[in-house]
Amino acid sequence: MMVEAHSKVKSGVQSGTDITSSGLYSQEQLGWLKLARQFADNISIEETMASDKKNEFRRDLFEKACQVGFGALPFIKDFGGKGGDYTSFCLVNEEFARRCVPVMSSVGVHILCQEPIYRFGTQEQKEKYLTHCSSGKHLAAFGLTEPNAGSDTAALQTQAHFDSATNEYVINGTKTFITSGASADIFIVMAKISGEPHVPFPDLKDGKKDQTITAFIVERGFPGFEIGQKFDMLGMRGYSTCELVFTDCRVPAHNVLGQPGQGRKVALSSLAKGRVTIAAQATGWAQGALDALLKGLKDQSKDMTPEQLVNSTEFAQVAAQIGELAIQVEAARVLTYQAAATVDRGAADVTLAAMAKITATDAAMKVSTEAMSILGMAGLKPELLLERIFRDAKAGQIYEGTNQIQRMLIGRDLIK
Numbered sequence: 428m429m430v431e432a433h434s435k436v437k438s439g440v441q442s443g444t445d446i447t448s449s450g451l452y453s454q455e456q457l458g459w460l461k462l463a464r465q466f467a468d469n470i471s472i473e474e475t476m477a478s479d480k481k482n483e484f485r486r487d488l489f490e491k492a493c494q495v496g497f498g499a500l501p502f503i504k505d506f507g508g509k510g511g512d513y514t515s516f517c518l519v520n521e522e523f524a525r526r527c528v529p530v531m532s533s534v535g536v537h538i539l540c541q542e543p544i545y546r547f548g549t550q551e552q553k554e555k556y557l558t559h560c561s562s563g564k565h566l567a568a569f570g571l572t573e574p575n576a577g578s579d580t581a582a583l584q585t586q587a588h589f590d591s592a593t594n595e596y597v598i599n600g601t602k603t604f605i606t607s608g609a610s611a612d613i614f615i616v617m618a619k620i621s622g623e624p625h626v627p628f629p630d631l632k633d634g635k636k637d638q639t640i641t642a643f644i645v646e647r648g649f650p651g652f653e654i655g656q657k658f659d660m661l662g663m664r665g666y667s668t669c670e671l672v673f674t675d676c677r678v679p680a681h682n683v684l685g686q687p688g689q690g691r692k693v694a695l696s697s698l699a700k701g702r703v704t705i706a707a708q709a710t711g712w713a714q715g716a717l718d719a720l721l722k723g724l725k726d727q728s729k730d731m732t733p734e735q736l737v738n739s740t741e742f743a744q745v746a747a748q749i750g751e752l753a754i755q756v757e758a759a760r761v762l763t764y765q766a767a768a769t770v771d772r773g774a775a776d777v778t779l780a781a782m783a784k785i786t787a788t789d790a791a792m793k794v795s796t797e798a799m800s801i802l803g804m805a806g807l808k809p810e811l812l813l814e815r816i817f818r819d820a821k822a823g824q825i826y827e828g829t830n831q832i833q834r835m836l837i838g839r840d841l842i843k
């Protein structure tokens with residue numbers, strides 16, 4: 428019965444704004460949305476649930492996603508980019524999240540990692556890494572967080588020491604909670620350079636504690652690189668999330684991304700757009716939770732026509748609550764696509780991205796929580812995907828900058 432519920436969602440039926448006929452999106456943007464729907468249609472609910480239950484990454488689906496073009500969608504056509512805009516990428520992410528497509532987060536992080544290579548990479552780095560990323564031959568992961576450095580990125584303890592004899596950096600440290608980590612082929616890794624770099628640090632400012640943070644492109648096969656603990660998490664399962672361990676890991680100096688000491692700038696440049704991606708995903712979760720709630724209510728009242736259901740005493744008790752949830756979904760969507768539009772105008776706005784990320788992830792958390800309360804035990808059935816969205820939404824409030832920290836940064840920006 429619930430499988431049928433999912434297949435109805437599959438056909439593109441959804442509550443709230445009908446994206447396809449709203450007139451807000453171009454034919455090209457809607458073309459990407461259509462491709463995302465077709466992609467999701469080819470994944471059965473059983474496959475979706477299995478990846479979550481077994482905590483299993485679907486490399487085959489990732490490669491298929493790249494073949495369609497999702498893995499390099501918002502990049503210029505050089506090096507395999509698809510020339511789409513960020514709004515299109517957000518529409519794809521919203522659709523993937525709404526349907527809990529098992530590779531959604533890995534595709535998001537894959538784009539997050541390519542972004543700084545397009546922006547800061549050398550011609551050699553672009554040719555070597557981006558071409559394989561766009562084709563799906565390589566999966567990329569982003570290594571910033573450490574056991575003692577989450578929100579406070581300046582507290583990074585991973586060290587990189589330059590060995591002039593071999594023209595390599597020697598990296599030591601541990602990264603944690605890295606999405607796609609156990610399956611990825613290349614990693615953008617942030618480390619602090621101890622001692623002298625291979626070229627002088629630019630822009631040294633006295634008293635800046637993060638002035639030595641540097642971005643490196645690390646390949647899975649580099650000596651001294653290992654996958655550490657794999658995490659069996661509450662939410663965002665099936666994404667190979669794990670620790671990365673560097674023990675005298677040797678990385679050629681030409682794999683520094685940007686300049687030594689520019690790591691924070693490199694990381695922030697991707698995370699600003701990354702938060703818009705998370706906002707789109709969370710809008711999809713919120714929409715998916717609302718869809719599941721409406722479908723669940725109809726399933727519970729099978730003997731009634733929609734008119735009878737609307738006029739029933741039971742529905743009267745929850746009508747306003749459902750209306751409130753729908754408002755939150757739409758508010759998340761509006762802010763998300765406003766943030767995406769600023770990216771497309773070349774004026775990515777960190778504050779707006781943070782607002783969208785907070786609004787959408789909080790909406791996803793609220794809609795999924797309240798939908799389960801309204802449906803009771805029926806809301807907990809995994810086939811409905813509601814409890815899955817609830818678990819994933821919790822993670823969304825935490826990663827790529829916790830919502831609490833993002834609120835503080837918005838406040839600070841306003842004062843500045």
Ligand SMILES: Cc1cc2nc3c(=O)[nH]c(=O)nc-3n(C[C@H](O)[C@H](O)[C@H](O)COP(=O)(O)OP(=O)(O)OC[C@H]3O[C@@H](n4cnc5c(N)ncnc54)[C@H](O)[C@@H]3O)c2cc1C
Pocket residue numbers: 536568569570571572576577578579603604605606607662663668822825826827828829830831832
């Ligand atoms: C599913 C998942 C996937 C992830 N994927 C990646 C990845 O691919 N790459 C990566 O690098 N990282 C990844 N992360 C890590 C993520 O970015 C961090 O979890 C996040 O930055 C928060 O850090 P933390 O967990 O150490 O929490 P902490 O920083 O320890 O924060 C704990 C709590 O304290 C609050 N807090 C912290 N500092 C302050 C302060 N100064 N003032 C007020 N409140 C504060 C926070 O808001 C939070 O509520 C992932 C995390 C999750 C859950």
